Amino acid sequence: MTDTAPKTPPQTRLNWNSHHVTQGDERAPNRAMLRAVGFEDGDFEKPIIGVAHAQSNITPCNNGLGELADHITGAIREGGGMPQVYGTITVSDGISMGTEGMKCSLVSREVIADSIETVSRGQSHDGVIVVGGCDKNMPGAMIGIARLNIPAIFVYGGTIKPGHYDGRDLTIVSVFEAVGAFGAGKISREDFTEIEKRACPGNGSCGGMYTANTMSSAFEAMGMSLPFSSTMSAVDAEKAVSSADSARALLKLIEQDIRPLDILTKKAFENAITVIMAVGGSTNAVLHLMAIAHACDIDLTLADFERIREATPVFCDLKPSGQYVATDLHEVGGIPRVMKMLLKAGLLHGDCLTVTGKTIAENLTDEKDTPDAGQDVIRPFEQPIYAEGHLAILRGNLATEGSVAKISGLKSIKITGPARVFDSEEECMHAIMADQIRAGDVLVIRYEGPKGGPGMREMLSPTSAIIGKGLGDSVGLITDGRFSGGTFGLVVGHVAPEAYVGGTIALVQEGDTIELNAETLNLTLHVDEAEIERRRAAWVAPEPRYKRGVLAKYAKLVSSASVGAYTD
Ligand SMILES: CC[C@H](C)C(=O)C(=O)O
Ligand SMILES: [Mg+2]
Numbered sequence: 001m002t003d004t005a006p007k008t009p010p011q012t013r014l015n016w017n018s019h020h021v022t023q024g025d026e027r028a029p030n031r032a033m034l035r036a037v038g039f040e041d042g043d044f045e046k047p048i049i050g051v052a053h054a055q056s057n058i059t060p061c062n063n064g065l066g067e068l069a070d071h072i073t074g075a076i077r078e079g080g081g082m083p084q085v086y087g088t089i090t091v092s093d094g095i096s097m098g099t100e101g102m103k104c105s106l107v108s109r110e111v112i113a114d115s116i117e118t119v120s121r122g123q124s125h126d127g128v129i130v131v132g133g134c135d136k137n138m139p140g141a142m143i144g145i146a147r148l149n150i151p152a153i154f155v156y157g158g159t160i161k162p163g164h165y166d167g168r169d170l171t172i173v174s175v176f177e178a179v180g181a182f183g184a185g186k187i188s189r190e191d192f193t194e195i196e197k198r199a200c201p202g203n204g205s206c207g208g209m210y211t212a213n214t215m216s217s218a219f220e221a222m223g224m225s226l227p228f229s230s231t232m233s234a235v236d237a238e239k240a241v242s243s244a245d246s247a248r249a250l251l252k253l254i255e256q257d258i259r260p261l262d263i264l265t266k267k268a269f270e271n272a273i274t275v276i277m278a279v280g281g282s283t284n285a286v287l288h289l290m291a292i293a294h295a296c297d298i299d300l301t302l303a304d305f306e307r308i309r310e311a312t313p314v315f316c317d318l319k320p321s322g323q324y325v326a327t328d329l330h331e332v333g334g335i336p337r338v339m340k341m342l343l344k345a346g347l348l349h350g351d352c353l354t355v356t357g358k359t360i361a362e363n364l365t366d367e368k369d370t371p372d373a374g375q376d377v378i379r380p381f382e383q384p385i386y387a388e389g390h391l392a393i394l395r396g397n398l399a400t401e402g403s404v405a406k407i408s409g410l411k412s413i414k415i416t417g418p419a420r421v422f423d424s425e426e427e428c429m430h431a432i433m434a435d436q437i438r439a440g441d442v443l444v445i446r447y448e449g450p451k452g453g454p455g456m457r458e459m460l461s462p463t464s465a466i467i468g469k470g471l472g473d474s475v476g477l478i479t480d481g482r483f484s485g486g487t488f489g490l491v492v493g494h495v496a497p498e499a500y501v502g503g504t505i506a507l508v509q510e511g512d513t514i515e516l517n518a519e520t521l522n523l524t525l526h527v528d529e530a531e532i533e534r535r536r537a538a539w540v541a542p543e544p545r546y547k548r549g550v551l552a553k554y555a556k557l558v559s560s561a562s563v564g565a566y567t568d
Contacts (some may be wrong), residue, residue, distance in 0.1 A: 005307060007297060008147050008148075008149075010149060010471070011121060011124070011125075011148060011149065011150050012178070013124075013126055014056065014124040014239060015027070016030065016031055016034070016044035016045075017031075017044050017045065019109035020466060023157040023469065030046060031557040037084075037372060037417045039082065040091070040289035042433030043082055043147065044214045045068060045070060046080055046081055046082045047080075047081045047082065047126040047127055047251065047254045048081070048082045048084060048123070048124070048125055048126050049076055049081045049082065049084065049121040049125060049126060049127045049128065049129065049247075049250065049251075050071050050084055050086065050116075050119060050123065050125040050127070050128040050129070051069050051073055051076070051083045051084065051085045051086070051128075051129055051131070052071040052087075052088050052115075052116050052119065052120070052128060052129070052130045052131070052144075053065045053066060053068070053085070053086075053087060053088070053130070053131035053132075054087065054088050054090040054112070054131065054132050054133060054134075054137050055069065055087065055090060055265040056089075056090050056132075058090065058091075058092055058132055059090065059092030059094065059095055060093070060200055060201075060202065060203045060204060060205075060234075061090070061092065061094075061133035061134035061135075061137075061157060061160075061204065061205040061206070061212060061521070062090045062092075062132075062133040062134055062137070064133075064157060064158070064159060064203040064234050064235070065131045065132070065133055065157045067240070068155060068157065068239065068240060069085055069131055069360045071241075071243045071247075071472055072131065072155065072244060072246065072247045073085060073130055073247075074243075075243075075244035075248055076129075076246065076247045076250075076251065077248035079247065079248055079251040080251065081127075081247075081251055081254075081465065082127065082218075083410070085118050085255040086138075087127065088111075088112050088115045088116055088130075088140070088141075088329075089115065089135055090107060090108065090109055090132075090133065090134045090136070091104050091105050091107075091134070091136065091180070091213070092134055092272060093105050093134060093135045093136075093206075093458060093484060094172050094206060096162070097176070097458060097460050097461055097484065098425070098429065098460070098461035101394060101456055102455070102458060103453050103454060103455030104455060104550070104551070105136060105455065105457070105458065106136065106287075106450070106455050106456045106482075106565060107455050107550055107551060108136045108140065108453065109136040109139050109140040109143070109288070109417045109453070110140070110143075110174060110554065110566075110567045111550070112132075112136060112137060112140025112141060112143075112144065113139075113140045113141070113143035113226060113295070114144070116128065116130060116140070116141060116144030116145070116148070117145070117147045117148055120144075120148055120150065122463070125148075125150060126143065126150065126151070127150055127151040127152060127250050127251075127253065127254045128148060128150060128151075128152045129151070129152065129153050129154075129155060129247060129250050130144070130145065130153075130154050130155065131155045131243070131244060132154070132155075132156065132157060133141055133156070133157030133158075133168045133204075133205050133234075134205060134212060134567075135205075135210075135211040135212050135215065135284065135485070136507070137157075137212075137306075138154070138156070138212065138215035138216060138218075138219060138288070139292055141154055141293060142154065142219065142264075142288075142292045143291060143338030143566075144270065144296040145224075145260050146260055146261065146264060146295035147295055147336055147349070148258050148260075148293060148294045149215060149249060149260055149261050149262075150259065151198075151222065151253035151254045151257070151258060151259055151260075152224075152245050152250070152253075152260050153225065153226075153249055153250045153355045154219050154224050154252065154257075155223045155225065155229070155242070155243050155246045156205075156212075156216040156219070156225060156229055156230055156232075157203075157204070157205060157234050157239075158203075158204050158205070158228050158232050158233050158234030158235070158236070158239045158324045158552065159204050159205055159206075159207050159212070159213050159216075159231060159232070159233055159234065159325070159326040159327060159330075160200060160201070160202065160204030160205060160206060160207045160233070160234060161201055161202065161204065161207065161233050161235065161325075161327055161394035162201075162207050162325050162327070163198040163199040163200060163201050163304055164198060165191075165194050165195055165198045165323070166191070168199055169324075169325060170195060170199040171199060171206060171207045171208050171210075171319060171325060172199055172200060172206050172207075172486065173206075173208060173210070173319065173320055173460075173464065174195055174199050175195055175196050176460055176464035176465075176468075176496055177441040177464045177467050177468040178191075178192050178195045178463065178468060179433075179461070179464065179465055179468055180432070180433075180464060180465035180466065180467060180469045181467020181468040181469070182468075183433050183465065183469065184466065184468060184469045184470065185334075186468070186470070187475065188493075191293075196243060200550045201381070201445040202235055203234040203235055203407060204233055204234030204235065205234070206485070206486065207319075207325040207326055207327065207333060208280050208318060208319030208320050208325050208326070208485070208486060209280055209281055209282070209316070209318035209319060209320075209322075209325075209326060209329075210215075210282055210319075210320065210474055210484065210486050211282040211284040211285070211484065211485035212485070213230070213259050213310065213326040213485075214276055214279070214281035214284070214285050214485055215280075215282075215284075215285060215288060216230035216231070217231070217275055217276065217279060217281065217335050218272040218281070218285055218288075218289065219272075220275075220335045220336075221268075221271045221272045221274070221276075221335060221339060221353030222264060222268040222269065222271060222272045222352075223263045223268055223271075223352055223353060223355060223360060224260070224263060224264070224355055225246070225247060225355065225356075226242055226245060226246055226324070226334070226355065227335070227336050227356070227364075228242070228330070228334050229246070229473040230334070231326045231327065231329050231330035231334040231336050231438035232330060233327050233330070233390045242508050242567065244257055246424070248353075249355050249356060249357075250355070250451070252357055253355060253357070256357060258353065258355075258357065260296075261416050262291070262333070262353055263353050263354060263355065264296045264298070265298070265300070265350040266293075266298050266300070266353075267352050268301050268349075268351060268352050269289055269292075269293055269298060269304075270304065270308060271339075271348050271349055271352060272285075272289060273285075273289065273308045273359040274308055274342055274348055275329050275335065275338060275348075276311050276391070277308060277309055277312035277313075277314065277331070277343060277389030277390070277391065278313065278314060278315055278316060278338050278341075278389075279314075279316040279317060279318055279335075279338060280314050280318050280321060280322060280385075280390050280408050281391075281485070282483075282484070282485030283345075283404045283405075283406050283482065283485070283493055283494070284397070284458075284482060284483075284485060285391075286302070286305055286391060286404050286494070286563060286564055287404075287482065287494065287564055288564070289564075290302075290483045290563055290564030290566075291434075291564035291565065291566040292564075293564070294407050294563070294564055294566045300403045301428065301546065301563075302393045302404075302562060303393075305391060305404075306392070306393045306395055306521075308389065308546070309388055309389030309390075309391055309393075310333070310388055310389070311347060311388075312342075312347060312388070312389045313381070313384030313386060313387050313388065313389075314384055314385045314386040314388075314389060314390050314408060315338075315378060315379045315380070315381055315383075315384040315385060316338060316343070316377065316378055316379070316385075316469055317376060317377055317378075317379065317385055318377070319486075320485070320486045320487065321390075321392065321406075321408040321410075321488040322408075325379045326503070328377045329377055329378070331373065331377075332371065332372050332375045332377045332378055333367070333368065333371075333378065334509040336363070336413070337362060337367060337368060337369045337371070337378060337562045338378065339360065339364060339367075339486060340367040340368065340369045341369055341370070341371070341378075341381050342380075342407055343360070343361060343364060343369070345370040345381055348360065350364070356443075356473075361468045362509075365478025373523065374527045385408075385461050386408060390406055390407050390408035391404060391405070391406060391407075392405045392406075392407050392413075392518045392521060393405075393481070393521065394492055394516070394518065394521050394522060394523040395521065395522065396515075396519075396522045396523040396524040396525075397504055397524055397525055397532070398495060398504050398505055398508075398514070398523045398524060398525045399463070399492075399495045399496060399504075399505075399523045400402075400496075400497065400504070400561055401485070401496035401497055401562035402494070402496055402562045403478070403492050403493065403494050403495040403496065403523055404482075404492065404493055404494040405491065405492040405493075405516075406483065406487065406488055406489075406491060406520050407518045407563060408488055410472075410473060410488075410490060411515075412473065412490075413518035413519055414490075414515070414516060414517040414519055414520075415440070415442060415474075415475075415476040415490050415491070415515075415516050415517075416442075416513060416514070416516070416517075417440040417476065417514065418440070418441060418442065418510075418511050418512070418514075418567060419441075419442055419444050419445070419508050419509070419510060419511060419512040419513070419514050419525075420429060420437065420442065420443050420444065420446065420510065421444045421508055421509065421510050422443065422445050423444070423446060423447050424445070424447065424448065425445055425448060425457055425459055425462060425481065426462065427445075428443055428445045428462050428477075429461050429462050429465065431443075432462055432466060432469065433465060433467045433528075434565075435469075437466075437469075437471065437475060438475075439471060439474035439475060440474060440475070440476075441475050441476070442476040442478065442514040443462070443466075443475065443476065443477040443478070444461065444478055444479070444505065444508050444514070444518060445459060445477065445478075445480075445481060446479065446480055446495075446498075446499035446505045446506060446508070447480070447499045447500055447506075447542065448479055448480055448500075449481065449490075449495075449496075449498025449500055449503075449513045449561065450554075450555075450558040450559070450560070450561055450565040451499075451501060451555045451558055452498050452499055452501075452545075453481065453500060454478065454545065454546060454552075454555035455515065455547070456480075456482050456494075456552060456561060456565060457481050457482070457555065458481070458482055458483055458484040458492070459479055459481050459482070459483055459484070459487065459491075460478070460486050461488055462477065462485065463477060463483060463484075463487040463488075463489055463491055464486070464487070466489060467489060472488075472489040473489075473490070475489075475490065476491070476492075476514070476516045477490065477491045477492070478491075478492040478493075478495055478509035478514070478516060478523065479493050479499075480493075480494070480495045480496065480498035480499055480503065480561070481493060482494055483485065490508070490516060492516055492523055494561040494562070495523070495561075496560045496561050497568045498560070500542065501541075502518050502539055502541065504532065504536075504552070505523060506539055507525075507532055507535040507536055507539060508525060509535075512525060512526070512527050513525075513526040514526070525556060554567060
């Protein structure tokens, strides 16, 4: 097979009424089963559409997806299609955070992708609409959609609205940060309890520009979701209307045979990266967009993020390092407004096709290209919060394959100091909460990478505790794990090669000098090269933490974080 050949054979439309001359009507048994689920004569010529949703009450992010799926199936029937509803899974990042269960978070991205590919290929669907909520639902859905390459559209379950206490907006990150603040005696037990009780007022995904809202915004920018849909709240009526509109848009895509790989081009990925930089999005977008690009056979590398970062200002003031939440952005124009401002500045590809059947530029025709007066969620393009993007790619002898730093919300973006080494997140969290960490330290959390964790846990608990204790500007943290979208500070994740495969991060010893410098984009272990090689010669790979089951399978298959931690 030539290199240009698709990695998976294209799915062609199955004729359920085929009458094979020699074998008689071979599809009769298949139709017989479909009749049992409501198909009647005349339905077999209609497009059969998979409606994949991750409805679950394990997390508010996904607790309303079933209702959206109902609106979608109704619109499909009205539009002359045959909906086939099936479930996929989710893991809650916010609920698993800081526990062993977080090792299943990134793994769930692969399980979601595999499940959607398995069902919609297995059932020979003519199109698929995926409804997701929590962080990994988005990239998992898009990887599955890319592999299938049948007409598809993504529907985001919607963001949560902010909680309120003592005159300020709350999100789930407020509670993570309160852990450190309470531990440092900065807030009372009563305040701590009220913050916990009020932070999450209902259904929806975490409300800042954290990973879920980052990835929903990225998909809108890539043209795989309807305009305005990525910042709608889960509980507002417009989310249900937008979901039904998405079903109608998919029926048109099937008519026109517009497929995901017609939309998911390199330019579309560049548009997504540009928007993510402008809104101050999550470091996880780096990992997920590279994995989705891999599924599309598109060459997207860390260098593309660095190139676009240098050209794109951050002009939206959004949590975690800013003031506002996604619903605030929605109220002042949402992602279309951000995109129109970037298009006007020549930073967006307006000729990219989208699921509306129109191009990015055509979708934005009636959108204003300046921020509304009387608000400061979206700043004027000429007066950004940061002149360059906030997701920096650092390299050096500690990260020869690369690493990702989020450098927003900081007074200084460099630190050189003594290494404080921890072989797990728990060990580090204990030291932070026991006040064993001093200003100037550089914390090293290792053996938390894709293979070594396994599962590359998000380190929101320790990074939030550092912020809560008031050490955010004076303590650095590097890890071969990753960060939640709620993390900010002097933090570098995705350090590759990871410790488990013998990366230099495995050779760091307590007290070594580490330089984390996001100005020069360096992550350096200041130890004599000969000494590093002596340590490397003595290093022994640890036993895998899981030898059976989904985590063991994942650890065997997963690639380096520096290319997206994909598994195929
Ligand atoms: C706010 C943290 C959220 C739970 C998360 O995991 C992310 O944004 O990645
Ligand atoms: Mg997360």
